Amino acid sequence: MDFTTKVKKWIISWLEEHRGLVIVLFCLPASFLFDSIFKLQRLVHQKLFYAPENHDTRVKSIQKKVRHWNELPVANRPRMCTARPNWLSLSTTFFRKNECYQVSIPLYDILDLDKERMIVRVEPMVSVGEITEYLIPLGYTLAVTLEISDATCGGLAMAVGMTTYSHRVGLYQEAIESFDIVLADGSLVRATRDDHSDLFQCLPWSHGTLGFLVALELRIVPVKPYVHMKYISVKGQKEYCDKMREFSGAHDKDAKLPDYLEATVFSKNQAVIMVGNFAECDSPEKRRKINHVSRWYKPWFYKHVETFLNKTHNECNEEYIPLREYLLRHNRAIFWVLESMIPFGNNPIFRLFLGWLCPPKPAFLKFTTTPGIRAMTFVKQVFQDIVLPMTVLEESINKAEELFDTYPVLIYPCRIYNHGKHNGQLRPPRPEQMCPGTDYGMFYDLGVYGTPGKVKRKEGYDAVYAMRSMERFIIDSGGYSFLYADIFMKLDEFEEMFDLTLYRNCRKKYGTENAFPNLYDKVKPEVDVFSIGKQYAENN
Template identity: 70%
Template sequence: MQSCFRKMLIKQKLIRWLEDHRGVVIVLFCLPASFIFDICLRLRNGIIRFLFSAPHQHDERVRAVQGAVQKWNKLPQMEKRPMCTSRPNWLSLSTKFFQKNKCHQIPVSLFDILHLDKERMLIRLEPMVSVRDVTKYLIQRGYTLAVTLEIGDATCGGLALAVGMTTYSHKVGLYQEAVASYDVVLADGSLVHATSKNEHRDLFACLPWSHGTLGFLVALELKIIKVKPYVHLQYIPVKGKKNYCDKMRLLSGALDKDAKTPDYLEATVFSKDEAVVMVGNFSNADQPGDKNKINNVTRWYKPWFYKHVETFLRAGGGDELIPLEQYLLRHNRAIFWVVKSMIPFGNHPLFRWLLGWLCPPKPGFLKYTTTPGIRAMTFTKQVFQDIVLPITVLEKSIDITEQLFDTYPILIYPCRIYDHGANSGQLRPPKPDQMCPGADFGMFYDLGVYGVPGKVKRRERYDAVEAMRTMEAFIRENGGYSFLYADIFMAESEFREMFDLTLYEHCRVKYGANGAFPHLYDKVK
């Protein structure tokens, strides 16, 4: 008995020591290992692309996926398990650990950019093309995706079957609004081309937020926009919660659908009463003095972007020119501000100059090395959530976020949510009082809450489940949605209250997904 008690004390002391010195542990072990891991992964991907990249063989590769699905169909009924892709869990940016070992895994290795259609302003690509790769490809040609993501390792297909948004979303909406078509292999092995206007428009509506539970995505077309080489970014510090909330409503076009809005818009909230609103517009940087305003924000020795933004609270505002590709991936190096909780001294100039090139720890490596014990510990001591809410409740959401999590900064990205009527898919249309006057959309926003809750920092009792269930109740009451890449705590009845699964269930039957793919709730719960 004493021996067990002693072991328990030693374990508790070890965990406490690791918590107190996590930055040192990560720098000495995690960062070098992550760097080597990333080099090996990039080398592997490079070899695969060099040997097997062949856009002209796309149809052949799709037939291979169809063949694997048809082979599954021929299995005895007792041997059939729901299908999923064979892509390892650790390559996903989701915080979840879906048990793929309980599924029949189908290889879907599709990573080529297929065609750039400048006339239709579309790019056709395979689902495993990364945000980093497509961004680099497009910017060199004077374009970018209408809706993208700040994390370069995200895949275009993963975002299409889940959700994404960017600081351009107040003009376009969620990632799904920038998808023109999906090519999907269904449960019977057939290939369908789904658009918003053809006979598969019901499937087109339900693929976003479906997380691979309706079929295997093998290609998609995404809308692109013309761009200039730089973003002229203005930093506007605002005091007072109501003031910065009102400013976001005004600049986003929430009050007037015909208002002239900036190309990019976001806010970083540093306390309940202080925020920096960022307004960005495309620029050629061809005016006198412009070259002196250029800031290469993603270089390894530069301050983390959010810390750079914070300086404008004291400076009283300012502006600069950021190369477009660097602007689009500005949060990649510090994973917004998540790296701060891993390496508290990571933004120190000495660390940045000497070891900044090792950052960030690669999400794939972190997931690959996460044991059930580590998962249980981190699950209860951090928050990582993106939440879509109507901009009418912006002030209330700031209050409840502070009450439940007490962690700053907080991210705000305005975003249109359209009323597509019967073809709205899993998203319930905005309520009448949430619609923009005279428009077919409501202005919502992404509330990004990432970090260590204040109670955990103060070593007070913190109940992660209770906090998130309270937040989820607030989201449901106000007609919002939780991003499903992060942990959710809803019972199935609550999940169905937040999301409308009527058309989704219809598509499950119509396209043979029942029994062939996990149900959405089972996949993300």
């Protein structure tokens, strides 16, 4: 082994062993610098150019690039993908873009707000942080958003999104009115429920394998400046599961629904349910209860929620949170993932002096991911969002504890609609999962993030067995895995979970079979999870 190789190997080993230090010394300041430069760039862009007027010109340049691909000899045509670097995406995978024909999508602008139709039209690279900053002062927000500010409107549209408002409206895709797509031949089409409806149905969960998204229309809802939040501590698994079904309207379509609903489960038998409603703070008493949860010196939100575990109903268990701070409440700690990276991150001293640098950008966390760290994400961590019917809520929590033994666990109720033959990749809810008298079933996002208990206790942990067991449970229950996270399914199992019939028809009809990667190849891990898992299990 030559000197250069030895040095490189030592550096990689050091980075893996001291990742927390790397995050504090590199990722935090680099994230801050990156964000500052980006904001300055956006400000200059807005001042010097009326960007929405240039949208058509930018789209034509994308079409020109795609047409150039069509002119290449067939033997020299790799499949197409966006030129956005892997480390800028929120997916845990590293798709091999270097093997593809890459097309730049420089589309970052909010194009139009139609208050009569209650629609906002955006380019795909507009982030959640930007769209909430734009809409909320005007008295609106997206019908479905996300808690991480770096997530993009386009990324959520081509993948999936869910929020604590989803028990009222469903998944992100239910709030999309139209997609503007550049197809494999370079043509531009607008897909709606009535025009190119097959494409409209299949673009969600397609992960960029049917064309290049260049604009979309999203439904908005009127809001008030604050969320009146009530924290309800519940002991007993059946008790908190029953309350979540009650509050979400799972059994009663006429139930009065809160604007926002979620639960954080801290142990199998203990949870805090959060019920939020739009509100004004129009009295001194209400203003005294305002909590700016996103300020840098404040405890991480889930730690704040944890303080309500032992409070009785007679104690103060309500507060008013500014709407944008509520929507992005999990941003600083990336839910609770940051704790495994910076164990001292919620320490009051750290928050006071360095909390303003948090969170590290997910882009920079991926940027510092070495092969060893990538392998570790399979065998020593779990990061999964899972959509399941409310009928298996208790069973799923038990299963997650059995396989992963890590808390907290997140629960977001969400409608899953039965659109008949128009369901795209999602299989419709089963008859017994439907809410009586409706066209939807009440499902929920089960968020399991962190270090499995066996890993913490340095016991033998078989990550492949755990994940494949959970995936089998999901399939048998009629649920779905979010595909931004690593999957352990083989192709036949993937097709059990998702219905690819219409998707394949669209691939053929719109000429994308040889132009874009297929869905399974796009979302499966880029490394052999089975051999990595087996090697780790044998060594432990």
